[in-house]
Amino acid sequence: MTGSYLKGRIRREDIITATVAVYAEAGYHGSSLREIARRVGITHAGLLYYFPTKEALLAAVLERRDAEDTERERLSVPPGLDALRRLVALAAHNMRHPGIVDLYARLAAEAVTVDHPAHEYFEQHYRMARGYAVESFRALAARGELRAGTDPEWAGLTFVALMDGLQVQWLSNREEVDLVGSLRFYLQNLLTVPLDQDQP
Amino acid sequence: MTGSYLKGRIRREDIITATVAVYAEAGYHGSSLREIARRVGITHAGLLYYFPTKEALLAAVLERRDAEDTERERLSVPPGLDALRRLVALAAHNMRHPGIVDLYARLAAEAVTVDHPAHEYFEQHYRMARGYAVESFRALAARGELRAGTDPEWAGLTFVALMDGLQVQWLSNREEVDLVGSLRFYLQNLLTVPLDQDQP
Numbered sequence: 274m275t276g277s278y279l280k281g282r283i284r285r286e287d288i289i290t291a292t293v294a295v296y297a298e299a300g301y302h303g304s305s306l307r308e309i310a311r312r313v314g315i316t317h318a319g320l321l322y323y324f325p326t327k328e329a330l331l332a333a334v335l336e337r338r339d340a341e342d343t344e345r346e347r348l349s350v351p352p353g354l355d356a357l358r359r360l361v362a363l364a365a366h367n368m369r370h371p372g373i374v375d376l377y378a379r380l381a382a383e384a385v386t387v388d389h390p391a392h393e394y395f396e397q398h399y400r401m402a403r404g405y406a407v408e409s410f411r412a413l414a415a416r417g418e419l420r421a422g423t424d425p426e427w428a429g430l431t432f433v434a435l436m437d438g439l440q441v442q443w444l445s446n447r448e449e450v451d452l453v454g455s456l457r458f459y460l461q462n463l464l465t466v467p468l469d470q471d472q473p
Numbered sequence: 474m475t476g477s478y479l480k481g482r483i484r485r486e487d488i489i490t491a492t493v494a495v496y497a498e499a500g501y502h503g504s505s506l507r508e509i510a511r512r513v514g515i516t517h518a519g520l521l522y523y524f525p526t527k528e529a530l531l532a533a534v535l536e537r538r539d540a541e542d543t544e545r546e547r548l549s550v551p552p553g554l555d556a557l558r559r560l561v562a563l564a565a566h567n568m569r570h571p572g573i574v575d576l577y578a579r580l581a582a583e584a585v586t587v588d589h590p591a592h593e594y595f596e597q598h599y600r601m602a603r604g605y606a607v608e609s610f611r612a613l614a615a616r617g618e619l620r621a622g623t624d625p626e627w628a629g630l631t632f633v634a635l636m637d638g639l640q641v642q643w644l645s646n647r648e649e650v651d652l653v654g655s656l657r658f659y660l661q662n663l664l665t666v667p668l669d670q671d672q673p
Contacts, residue, residue, distance in 0.1 A: 375586070392645070
């Protein structure tokens with residue numbers, strides 16, 4: 274088994290998996306590319322071939338998280354009440370994994386500057402999330418299930434911002450902040466039907 | 474004029490003022506205690522006497538910001554509709570000062586871990602903000618101005634989280650996110666009276 278053969282087998286995905294483990298132990302700021310390379314069993318230079326910066330690797334971790342979230346909560350369902358319910362289920366899932374919520378919240382705040390390596394990721398992520406939420410409220414409006422006079426655009430923007438803002442507050446004080454309860458309060462308040470009713 | 478006389482005149486407040494200027498130019502991460510000491514005209518050791526860590530100084534900046542916010546928007550008005558309007562006015566003010574919003578959002582996310590020097594500040598800040606918002610919604614409920622069935626506790630928690638979440642999204646994309654409009658949407662949705670009506 275030659276070195277180049279081994280090197281060929283080290284896949285991008287393996288590096289991302291090792292990175293998630295290192296983040297969980299040391300946090301993003303406490304991690305280093307050298308430590309991650311050591312875990313994967315490659316050289317520092319070998320790791321840089323796949324991910325030239327710490328931030329590029331972090332962006333890859335977040336992209337995989339998005340893909341897993343979509344798969345787990347089947348967020349590929351059409352926009353509508355069921356989609357919003359799945360977003361609440363996703364928040365409930367996140368509460369059982371505070372490490373990744375922490376990482377995500379921290380990076381989102383860091384990445385607001387346009388020159389941050391994850392800026393584009395978050396801009397696109399938020400745009401997609403807002404679009405999905407807005408379309409869901411539009412679908413509700415079309416079925417007469419959105420309270421009269423409620424603008425789906427505002428409802429969607431507000432819902433996505435609320436998810437993020439609640440995560441930071443919940444991380445700060447888990448006893449006093451009920452993340453899922455607050456999302457349910459917000460949604461129920463806009464609906465003319467019970468949030469938990471069975472879909473026809 | 475002796476050294477000790479000069480040293481005596483260097484007040485805590487002067488250091489905080491210089492720090493705000495340095496943050497505005499270089500950001501929190503790009504700043505150093507050495508540079509701040511140079512601006513104030515004291516030694517690094519002299520600065521450490523007042524603020525032993527970079528984070529302690531940051532906490533002082535945030536505390537002063539809170540005090541200024543309270544003064545400017547007269548947040549010492551009793552909880553109620555006018556108090557909520559003033560919080561929206563504060564958000565509008567913040568939109569004209571993105572640097573401090575950026576700093577605040579970033580630090581809030583960093584400070585979720587209990588061992589962070591600003592953790593206690595944010596925990597207390599959020600608790601006070603939630604309390605003020607909850608009391609405001611209670612006052613509205615007592616006047617029959619809160620929509621029937623709306624729990625003031627949930628309304629307050631959700632409002633404060635929304636303010637924070639919107640700031641991060643607005644910083645990410647200022648064209649697509651209307652921070653003040655979204656807060657107004659949220660509030661109007663819970664009220665039985667116009668948000669902008671004159672108070673009796």
